[in-house]
Amino acid sequence: MKKTKRILALLLTVIMLCTGSMSVSAVTQPTSQEAWNSYWTTADEEISAAVMLTPGSDDSERYVSWYSESDSGSVVLLDGEGAKIDEFTATAIKTHQGDYRLCAVIDSLEDGASYGYYCTSGGWTSETYSFTTISENRFTAMYLTDIHISADKFPENSIRDTAYNFNLMLETGVAKALSQGKSIDLVISAGDQASDGMRDEYKGLVANRYIRSIPFATTVGNHDKKSADYRYFTHQPNTADMNMRSYVGTDYWFVKGDVLFLIMDSNNTSVTDHRRFVKKAVEANEDVKWRVAVFHHDLYSARIPSRESENALLRLMWAPIADEFGLDLCLLGHSHYYTISNVLYNNKTVEATENGGKVTDAEGTVYMVSGSVNNPRNDDDVGLSDNIGHEYLTDEKIYNLIDFSEDSIVINSYTVESDENIGSLTIEKTSNEGGHNYKTIGRLYYPIVSVIGFIANFFTNIGDYYDNRQLGFKIPLFEGLFG
Ligand SMILES: [Fe+2]
Numbered sequence: 447m448k449k450t451k452r453i454l455a456l457l458l459t460v461i462m463l464c465t466g467s468m469s470v471s472a473v474t475q476p477t478s479q480e481a482w483n484s485y486w487t488t489a490d491e492e493i494s495a496a497v498m499l500t501p502g503s504d505d506s507e508r509y510v511s512w513y514s515e516s517d518s519g520s521v522v523l524l525d526g527e528g529a530k531i532d533e534f535t536a537t538a539i540k541t542h543q544g545d546y547r548l549c550a551v552i553d554s555l556e557d558g559a560s561y562g563y564y565c566t567s568g569g570w571t572s573e574t575y576s577f578t579t580i581s582e583n584r585f586t587a588m589y590l591t592d593i594h595i596s597a598d599k600f601p602e603n604s605i606r607d608t609a610y611n612f613n614l615m616l617e618t619g620v621a622k623a624l625s626q627g628k629s630i631d632l633v634i635s636a637g638d639q640a641s642d643g644m645r646d647e648y649k650g651l652v653a654n655r656y657i658r659s660i661p662f663a664t665t666v667g668n669h670d671k672k673s674a675d676y677r678y679f680t681h682q683p684n685t686a687d688m689n690m691r692s693y694v695g696t697d698y699w700f701v702k703g704d705v706l707f708l709i710m711d712s713n714n715t716s717v718t719d720h721r722r723f724v725k726k727a728v729e730a731n732e733d734v735k736w737r738v739a740v741f742h743h744d745l746y747s748a749r750i751p752s753r754e755s756e757n758a759l760l761r762l763m764w765a766p767i768a769d770e771f772g773l774d775l776c777l778l779g780h781s782h783y784y785t786i787s788n789v790l791y792n793n794k795t796v797e798a799t800e801n802g803g804k805v806t807d808a809e810g811t812v813y814m815v816s817g818s819v820n821n822p823r824n825d826d827d828v829g830l831s832d833n834i835g836h837e838y839l840t841d842e843k844i845y846n847l848i849d850f851s852e853d854s855i856v857i858n859s860y861t862v863e864s865d866e867n868i869g870s871l872t873i874e875k876t877s878n879e880g881g882h883n884y885k886t887i888g889r890l891y892y893p894i895v896s897v898i899g900f901i902a903n904f905f906t907n908i909g910d911y912y913d914n915r916q917l918g919f920k921i922p923l924f925e926g927l928f929g
Pocket residue numbers: 592594638667669780781782818
């Protein structure tokens with residue numbers, strides 16, 4: 447029965463994405479730069495509202511956010527036929543521009559079902575969008591990173607054109623998944639969504655229709671904190687109470703299928719905060735089999751020598767958390783170089799990975815970095831560390847489809863322009879225990895590392911605090927050093 451529902455949901459999604467009909471958005475699907483440019487000039491109201499769908503605590507929830515001049519509004523939930531099911535009142539956060547970012551939490555969704563929804567506030571009503579929920583703990587996520595929607599990459603229409611590149615990647619990924627008989631149930635971005643962290647860039651980020659139908663899990667990159675807008679832009683479940691912050695974001699977790707996603711802000715170098723967050727999340731989800739972390743800073747690629755001292759510091763902070771809590775996979779960004787690591791424990795290879803290969807019951811963590819959407823790097827003048835199992839250098843855009851099921855995580859990576867499968871890896875687990883098979887019981891050096899993290903946090907974030915002091919942000923540098 448569940449299988450039938452899943453097939454029906456998939457078919458419905460195919461029909462909706464292909465035709466734009468039924469209760470789905472009436473926005474014309476842009477498939478070319480010309481069509482995108484036309485959409486950009488005619489859909490200004492929709493683009494300015496920047497409707498965004500983000501994951502709820504589990505797949506029975508969705509968060510919906512949008513900008514409004516009004517501080518009140520709601521989301522109307524529809525069934526697959528377009529009939530009203532329920533209405534969810536939004537909460538309002540006042541932005542530093544004086545308007546509001548509204549957020550409503552849709553809950554009580556059924557497995558393997560299709561829904562429609564629209565937002566309404568201050569006399570404005572959005573288009574109607576659609577989404578589906580998963581069943582049987584199987585789903586496909588599209589992982590990408592360093593989208594870099596930018597106001598100044600091109601001399602003219604830079605946000606429009608960098609947003610087009612992101613739309614093209616989503617369009618390509620959705621089509622690839624459909625060609626494999628799958629749908630994309632989650633989009634994961636490992637930070638640097640916007641080059642200058644500005645609202646207009648975030649509006650460009652979610653101007654495509656996919657992000658209103660597929661939940662979009664983002665984390666904070668170093669570029670996202672260049673301004674204050676990310677602070678209001680996204681809403682997430684299970685956010686962490688941090689003693690130190692990068693002021694625009696925080697850690698949060700959600701469960702989808704049999705996977706615990708731990709999304710963390712690596713601009714915040716307070717390792718005790720992150721460790722406490724992971725510990726709480728893991729304790730609340732001990733029966734969830736897979737543990738996948740997402741944070742921005744690459745740890746192992748070594749292709750940018752000037753960053754190696756920073757990478758060494760980051761490894762000191764993050765690897766013990768991955769080791770202690772048995773994280774199966776870490777999805778990262780920042781370097782803009784595509785790499786998949788070996789299975790690592792204590793910063794050392796415990797099992798080599800190879801392209802197209804499989805690891806079973808790994809005794810460590812696999813770290814992966816995808817390329818950048820708008821700023822691919824391809825300078826092959828420095829080698830990789832011994833801990834990397836597979837890399838691919840290209841000027842093309844790279845996206846990754848990751849199939850999650852109870853038994854395995856299957857990664858496949860593709861280029862957008864030439865449509866090549868440039869990498870794959872299967873991570874298989876035969877036990878039902880959460881996390882990988884080899885965990886330690888904590889580290890005595892956390893207090894020492896937290897002091898280093900405290901100092902690093904000062905230098906990492908002080909400039910941005912200073913730049914944004916007119917917005918009234920305080921500098922919580924001395925709060926709760928040891929958490
Ligand atoms: Fe970046």
